[in-house]
Amino acid sequence: MTGVDPVAGLPRPLRLGVLASGSGSNLQAVLDAAVPGVVPALVLSDKPAAGALERARRAGVATEVLRPRDFASREAFDAALVETLRRHDTHLVALAGFMRLLTPVFLDEFRLRVVNVHPALCPSFPGLNAPAQAVGWGVKVTGCTVHFVDAGVDTGPIIAQAAVPVADDDTADTLHDRIRVEEHRLLPAALGWLAAGRVRVDGRHVRVLPE
Amino acid sequence: MTGVDPVAGLPRPLRLGVLASGSGSNLQAVLDAAVPGVVPALVLSDKPAAGALERARRAGVATEVLRPRDFASREAFDAALVETLRRHDTHLVALAGFMRLLTPVFLDEFRLRVVNVHPALCPSFPGLNAPAQAVGWGVKVTGCTVHFVDAGVDTGPIIAQAAVPVADDDTADTLHDRIRVEEHRLLPAALGWLAAGRVRVDGRHVRVLPE
Numbered sequence: 297m298t299g300v301d302p303v304a305g306l307p308r309p310l311r312l313g314v315l316a317s318g319s320g321s322n323l324q325a326v327l328d329a330a331v332p333g334v335v336p337a338l339v340l341s342d343k344p345a346a347g348a349l350e351r352a353r354r355a356g357v358a359t360e361v362l363r364p365r366d367f368a369s370r371e372a373f374d375a376a377l378v379e380t381l382r383r384h385d386t387h388l389v390a391l392a393g394f395m396r397l398l399t400p401v402f403l404d405e406f407r408l409r410v411v412n413v414h415p416a417l418c419p420s421f422p423g424l425n426a427p428a429q430a431v432g433w434g435v436k437v438t439g440c441t442v443h444f445v446d447a448g449v450d451t452g453p454i455i456a457q458a459a460v461p462v463a464d465d466d467t468a469d470t471l472h473d474r475i476r477v478e479e480h481r482l483l484p485a486a487l488g489w490l491a492a493g494r495v496r497v498d499g500r501h502v503r504v505l506p507e
Numbered sequence: 508m509t510g511v512d513p514v515a516g517l518p519r520p521l522r523l524g525v526l527a528s529g530s531g532s533n534l535q536a537v538l539d540a541a542v543p544g545v546v547p548a549l550v551l552s553d554k555p556a557a558g559a560l561e562r563a564r565r566a567g568v569a570t571e572v573l574r575p576r577d578f579a580s581r582e583a584f585d586a587a588l589v590e591t592l593r594r595h596d597t598h599l600v601a602l603a604g605f606m607r608l609l610t611p612v613f614l615d616e617f618r619l620r621v622v623n624v625h626p627a628l629c630p631s632f633p634g635l636n637a638p639a640q641a642v643g644w645g646v647k648v649t650g651c652t653v654h655f656v657d658a659g660v661d662t663g664p665i666i667a668q669a670a671v672p673v674a675d676d677d678t679a680d681t682l683h684d685r686i687r688v689e690e691h692r693l694l695p696a697a698l699g700w701l702a703a704g705r706v707r708v709d710g711r712h713v714r715v716l717p718e
Contacts, residue, residue: 417648420631434711436668437628437650457647459670464714500645503675 299496302408306387311337313386315394320348322392329484333491338384374402410445413483415475422450428468442486455486510707513619517598522548524597526605531559533603540695544702549595585613621656624694626686633661639679653697666697
């Protein structure tokens with residue numbers, strides 16, 4: 297078997313840090329899934345009013361807020377993210393609607409241990425407002441992607457994807473509602489595969505071993 | 508109901524011209540489907556040895572060959588394509604593995620009446636060797652797209668798409684074999700919807716009306 301297990305040698309349960317900027321519906325999916333081998337240890341937001349923070353408090357998960365304007369550069373902000381995640385002893389990071397690009401300052405510290413969920417079938421429609429991009433293009437099929445984060449915009453190695461049909465009368469919102477069902481299924485699933493030691497990464501190629 | 512019916516006012520059955528450079532498996536799918544309201548009237552190839560020509564002869568469909576090297580420019584070649592298609596009184600054109608980009612000389616004559624099938628979920632993996640691109644990227648889901656041809660590379664308004672899973676051990680060939688099953692289903696289906704007057708185009712958006 298070729299490929300790297302990104303969480304080899306780490307203790308279980310894996311302590312998960314979740315970075316979120318918004319309402320945190322993907323965070324809620326992870327909390328609700330009670331993923332075997334994963335414990336949500338910290339929810340970190342760049343926005344003090346993010347709904348994700350309230351969801352974390354309700355679930356008894358620690359929260360932290362770091363405001364980008366309090367830092368002199370993206371790198372300084374990312375260094376603070378790293379320090380905060382380390383302070384909470386997190387091994388693995390999930391981006392759940394975190395609306396910032398991460399710099400190498402962050403990614404080099406958590407190489408292949410940062411997972412993002414993107415509401416499109418990458419490489420289609422990277423970046424912001426992917427469901428609106430899909431509606432604008434006029435595609436008939438879109439979906440969602442769970443992938444390891446690299447320095448590009450939604451370009452990292454793909455762990456899982458699910459296809460979602462687009463209806464003629466979809467708006468970005470109705471389409472995103474349909475995509476979210478798959479996001480909420482795939483993100484906890486991918487975290488569980490990681491915790492179970494079933495994920496192998498070989499360059500851009502990710503295999504999920506059978507149970 | 509908004510949108511343009513691209514074949515409004517044309518007589519039935521629609522006389523179909525198929526442009527093919529290769530073995531012609533998509534041509535065969537159209538021949539086998541015996542699409543209601545569509546009659547294959549001409550198979551035109553840029554390669555004298557294209558297997559598609561033999562398939563056409565076996566089915567009793569007229570064939571023509573135009574070799575690009577016999578023409579001074581892409582525009583001159585495309586003008587000859589148009590002349591040949593007109594001589595055979597074709598209303599609608601399907602690209603079935605036709606390995607050339609069409610210029611406005613051609614597209615302006617057959618606006619919204621040229622249909623292509625591309626072995627990826629556009630806008631992912633446009634251009635040549637889409638299944639190899641998908642394997643190289645490491646996607647978990649790809650598919651095929653039937654779309655109207657515009658001046659871009661696989662960028663035109665999408666009529667239909669189908670998702671196809673990628674297996675861990677797929678090569679470009681094994682993946683394309685799986686995609687072809689959907690190509691062979693979607694292309695005849697789309698031609699049938701057109702012939703039945705069920706297709707409406709509004710900018711980039713294509714609706715297929717219920718039967």
